[in-house]
Amino acid sequence: GQQLNQSPQSMFIQEGEDVSMNCTSSSIFNTWLWYKQDPGEGPVLLIALYKAGELTSNGRLTAQFGITRKDSFLNISASIPSDVGIYFCAGHPSTQGGSEKLVFGKGTKLTVNP
Amino acid sequence: DGGITQSPKYLFRKEGQNVTLSCEQNLNHDAMYWYRQDPGQGLRLIYYSQIVNDFQKGDIAEGYSVSREKKESFPLTVTSAQKNPTAFYLCASSIGASGGNEQFFGPGTRLTVL
Numbered sequence: 001g002q003q004l005n006q007s008p009q010s011m012f013i014q015e016g017e018d019v020s021m022n023c024t025s026s027s028i029f030n031t032w033l034w035y036k037q038d039p040g041e042g043p044v045l046l047i048a049l050y051k052a053g054e055l056t057s058n059g060r061l062t063a064q065f066g067i068t069r070k071d072s073f074l075n076i077s078a079s080i081p082s083d084v085g086i087y088f089c090a091g092h093p094s095t096q097g098g099s100e101k102l103v104f105g106k107g108t109k110l111t112v113n114p
Numbered sequence: 115d116g117g118i119t120q121s122p123k124y125l126f127r128k129e130g131q132n133v134t135l136s137c138e139q140n141l142n143h144d145a146m147y148w149y150r151q152d153p154g155q156g157l158r159l160i161y162y163s164q165i166v167n168d169f170q171k172g173d174i175a176e177g178y179s180v181s182r183e184k185k186e187s188f189p190l191t192v193t194s195a196q197k198n199p200t201a202f203y204l205c206a207s208s209i210g211a212s213g214g215n216e217q218f219f220g221p222g223t224r225l226t227v228l
Contacts, residue, residue, distance in 0.1 A: 031215040042118075042204050042219035043157075050214065088156065092215040100145045100164055100208055101172070102217060106156040 006089050006105030014113050019076040021108045023089035031092035032072035033102070034063050038085045046087075047074070069094070079112050086110070117141065118220035120205050125225045127199075135190045135223045137205035144210030146188035147217060150174060151202040160203075163188055164210060192225065199227045 006023045013019060023032070031050055035043035047058050049065035049072060056063055060077045072091070076083055089105040118139045127133045139146065145164045149157040159172030163182040177196025182188055188207075192199045202224050206217040 033216060035219075040202075040222070040224070042120075042206075042222045045216055045218060048214065048216050090217075100210060100215060101147075101159060101162060102215060104157045 004089055004091060004103050004105040006108055008108055009106070010109040010111070012111045012113065013079055015079060015081060017079055019079055019083070019110060020073065021087060021089075022071060022073045023091070023105045024071040025091065025093075025103075026070070028069040028094045029072075029091035029103075030069075030094045031102075032063070032065050033090040034061075034072070034074045035088045035090065036085050037088065037107070043088055076110075079110075081112050081114055084110055084112050118205060118207055118218060120203075120220035120223050122223060123221065125223055127225070127227050129227055130194045132194060133192050133199075133225065135192070135203055135205075135225070137188045137190065137220060139186055139188075139205075139207045139220075141207055141218065142185070143207035143218075144185070145208045146182070147206040147208075148172075148178070148180065148188070148190045149204040149206065151204060151222075157204065160190065199225060201225060 004023050033048050034046045037043040047063040052069050054065040062075045064073045086107040086109050088107045090102040121136045147162040148160040158174050160178050161180040163169035166185050169182050179191045204222045205220040208217045
């Protein structure tokens, strides 16, 4: 099946630093979604992107839908300890037609040192 | 409050027993999904349902069964045929074909088979 390559797998940063992570695919996607998962909890939707080139912010988080429609980026500015968690990208492939299934990346584990 | 509930949060079962995980949503969503998450891994789709009384196999359906008799409920049964059932199980829902691809997750059920 289709796969999303999410990188980096993990990040260790100091509080106050900016963070950047990305997802890439070999095929075109119609939708890109970014989720955050805290330990032992379900993922929470952070940002949804629906148009190529779209840049959307949610507080200190900014995500972009790549122009090629094959990638997406998530940036976190001025990180704080509560940013700790696993960030997942997900996308809806253009080849999937009427199916609502998403393809998920394997996640980026973020650790923030106070 | 609108949302997705999963119960119980923790579940212990003996090997060879079937177990049913509950998922309920009051978001009036048409589509519902079941994912499995193993430590350090992404989300793998078990089953999904785009409308009441209909469901499709995901990527790892073997050893699992579902039903969708009501719009708000999508229970998952982990059968004794599932060779490695210990995992974190996540239920999600989305508006369906009439809306976007955003999926919203429940808090998860951690199943441990002894």
